[in-house]
Amino acid sequence: MSPHAMEEDATNAYQSLSETTDHDDPRWAFGTGIVEEAGAEVSAPVPEGVDAADLAAYCLMLGDDALIYSHRLSEWVSNAPELEEEVALANTALDLLGQARVLLARSGHVEGDGRDEDALAYQRSDARFRNVGLAELSDDLDFARAIGRLLIFSTWRLALLHRLVGSTDPVIAAVAGKGVKELTYHRDYAARWTLRLGDGTDESHRRMQDALDALWPYVGELFRTSDEETRLAGAGVAVDPGTTREEFDAVLDEVVSKATLTLPDRPAIGTIGGRGGRQGVHTEHLGHALAQMQSLARQHPGATW
């Protein structure tokens, strides 16, 4: 039987009750320390020779992918199959939300019209969002869908961020530096669950294959290069997503075959006049996600929270 050495801790918990709210505590502002940690400022000057409008748009693309996917992942809260998955999915959503906040803030700053992260997240209509379609789908609480999408998304984004560590934009480089560690974990988590589901029971195998099949049409868009990306890749700010396809295919092929599953052979969803998510042309799903996400903020114009 152990003697008790916990009185001190108990007293500490009491003490913290009587403390006043201290705004200096870094934990008050989850997910904002990221840029400071990496030594970059959202207000850093636009790199020489780079078009500010292109940079603002590119930060929105990367930021909106993270913001909208984070929102969809949050739908899992209190609905996951096990508590460990509850924690892991929420953690992934938090990581992506942290990335989104910095990228949106950077975009707003570069744009120069005084819009902050919240103005961009809550006051834009769906046609102004620049995320890919994959980010805006709902998993409809199908865990195989969640895992399939996370595997695809994290493999793709990790490949992008790896290359963006060397971006000439200091904020993008900082987000990428931190994000590589986060995405490595997300991809690992998704890959391990793909193995369990693919090589688990007959039912889980069937569900996992169905999920990959349903998601595959959204893969093509991930590697389509927008005009902004082409120009910014030339300036060393962005990466041409087309250059990550090989790495993506190799990872997916390895994980999927190890999981006794088959890589789907399905055509990509079509564009409208050549325009897709990067140009603000979305699936029907985004409008619903935004209707929910923005409802309260828009009910209270001018309020601060």
Added chain:
Amino acid sequence: MSVAMPETDERVLETGFDATIAADQRIEPRDWMPEGYRKTLIRQIAQHAHSEIIGMQPEGNWILRAPSLRRKAILLAKVQDEAGHGMYLYAAAETLGVDREELTEKLIDSKQKYSSIFNYPTLSYADIGVIGWLVDGAAICNQVPLCRCSYGPYARAMIRICKEESFHQRQGYELLLAMANGTDEQKRMVQESTDRWWWPSLMMFGPPDGDSPNSQQSMAWNIKRHTNDELRQRFVDMSVPQAEALGVTLPDPELRWNDERKAHDYGEPDWEEFKAVVAGSGPANAQRVAHRRRAHEGGAWVREAAQAYADKQAARKNEARKAAA
């Protein structure tokens, strides 16, 4: 214990247990303990774990509508903490010979309870702040003494949990401060939410002492350290100045400082409402349990797959070892 044991041995063990309790030391999982002590702890820890998990629902209700990205991150992190608390507590219960799956079944079959406070709905974003301030606040008053509970694994889990809960309380309060300094509509939301949550928060300490059958034994075993009414009083005294700083009125006309007692007098909560909620007919009881059941049963195929995969991996390893031999 059902295992036949000479009466004298049992008496020796019991004397040892009593001495440990009397010396205010910890009982650990491998130590002998009376069956009643074990049962009481399982019931209490399970109920506590269930509360953490069910409590994710009312707050989770607003994650997708959080009005700023910072608030969304804070709320998401908080609800994630609650899942973590549930995990620590189920693990503490498992040291007493039950498992998480079994306890979850009891929860969704309504054979075990969780804190009644979570049977109230969250109807505005101010509720997120008020839950942090009052509900996490009341939980801390209840739980800090548990950091000195006689059962080691429970006490240790509570130390970790209390630190996070006190952080939740401050975050909730900080949201309310922002809203109380905001638009007229935001101020109105804070008052309306306080009006709805104040009395249910007082009920979190359980029935009045005269009406609390299990309390005495739990106090004798050093599982419980203070009576329900003592804790309730502490909570009221703590909340009054906090309410003043926020500029909200606590909805109790009898609430006033009593200089003789050096404590606040306050009105009687509606114990009929409390009994009804405990008995299952609160505003959201059915919804909460059905939600938990849906998540648990909906995830059965995933847990089965993980088990099947682990079994296959173990068999493969075994075969490889045989082949190598």
